[in-house]
Amino acid sequence: MRYGYLWPAALFLTISSLTGCFGSPRETYYTLSASAPVNGATSASGESAYSIAVGPITLPEVVDRPQFVLRVGPNEVTFVELHRWAGPLKGEIPRIIADNLAADLNVKRVAAYPQSAGENATYRVLVDIQRFDSTMGESVTIDALWTVRRASDGLLHTGRSTVRESASGGTYDAMVAAHSRALATISHEIAEAIRSSASTQPAPAK
Numbered sequence: 001m002r003y004g005y006l007w008p009a010a011l012f013l014t015i016s017s018l019t020g021c022f023g024s025p026r027e028t029y030y031t032l033s034a035s036a037p038v039n040g041a042t043s044a045s046g047e048s049a050y051s052i053a054v055g056p057i058t059l060p061e062v063v064d065r066p067q068f069v070l071r072v073g074p075n076e077v078t079f080v081e082l083h084r085w086a087g088p089l090k091g092e093i094p095r096i097i098a099d100n101l102a103a104d105l106n107v108k109r110v111a112a113y114p115q116s117a118g119e120n121a122t123y124r125v126l127v128d129i130q131r132f133d134s135t136m137g138e139s140v141t142i143d144a145l146w147t148v149r150r151a152s153d154g155l156l157h158t159g160r161s162t163v164r165e166s167a168s169g170g171t172y173d174a175m176v177a178a179h180s181r182a183l184a185t186i187s188h189e190i191a192e193a194i195r196s197s198a199s200t201q202p203a204p205a206k
Helices: 003-022 089-105 172-198
Strands: 028-030 052-058 067-073 076-085 110-112 123-135 139-150 156-166
Touching: 028 172, 052 089, 089 110, 089 123, 089 172, 123 172, 139 172, 156 172
Parallel strands: 028 076, 052 110, 052 123, 067 123
Antiparallel strands: 067 076, 123 139, 139 156
């Protein structure tokens, strides 16, 4: 009997057994987070009388997916199968902006799409995200066009926020934290537009 021919088969079985012991790589899921109030102050008159609805938002199709999308070149991206968003970004981003606005403006009545509670809101915030770039170990960039519409007279306030945040550290946690900080900056700029608008007319009755 020629035992030499048995070695490759035995080696294959050993590797297969070890692979089975360690198991397949597991997916990791991430969520964005809201920031602390930017101004750290409470309105002298208490909670603001108006209400706000955020969304829906638009997002580039290339990043509108569960997998993380990393930019690896000027015209090249890669999809990371094992690192994913816990929920759709089209739902996560309005929620984070709504939470940031609630804290920044001291407003409790803030609804995020697709909640129906915001149908009769004093202010409607729409956001068109042009870029949602992630470069591992370097930075993230969010470029957003936004509109604030006042329900009483249809007055529009439009703006554009382009924010780049460092994502040094080379981890997915660092990258998600950088996106959260970028959204906090965008939210604050939207909050300033709402604050300015609210100062030009009496607050509606509760």
